[in-house]
Amino acid sequence: MIIRHRWRTAAAQLALWLVATGAVVYFSQQAYVGAHGLVASREFEAEIATLSAQLASLKETRESYEHRIDLLSSDQLDPDLLDEEARVDLGWLHPNDRVVETR
Template sequence: MVGYSRGMIVRTRWRMAAAQLSLWIVAAGAVSYFGQQAYVGAHGLVASRSTEIEVQQLTAELAAVKADRAAIEHRIDLLSTDRLDPDLLDERARADLGWLRRDDRVIQAH
């Protein structure tokens, strides 16, 4: 009976060692997976860098659109009845109606 109990102890030690080894392997796998996701995942470092670049591009585009809007608002303001610019009114009327003579020189400012 002594040999039989010793065999049980050996198997238990092997099982305990295998359980600990598998626990360490699972833990290492989990740490590796979450580390990889933190770097290249949908919300990781690489994604945040590309988001920052996109924000900078959109900010520049917004500034360009705001400048265009300010220029358009300025032209509209010049056409208001309070401060009517006769040259601008003449330019717009001729361009819209197509009343250009051969000796007219038109410079389009955008």
């Protein structure tokens, strides 16, 4: 009986160490490649950088459009811009206009 008791004690300690080692390995692996791990955070940072650049580009485009809209307001109407937009929309050309085709 004493031999069996020692065998059970050794097996229990071995099982405890195996479970603890497995838990440490699992949580370490999840901390590195899991959904919230180091690899995922690097991917999130790269995506944030890409989206920030896209946001800056869109802000510039919006500022350009807002500036053109301001030029078309009734108190600051720019006749040249109005003429240019009308010709583009209608497809008309003035006899003195020069057409340059780019392909």
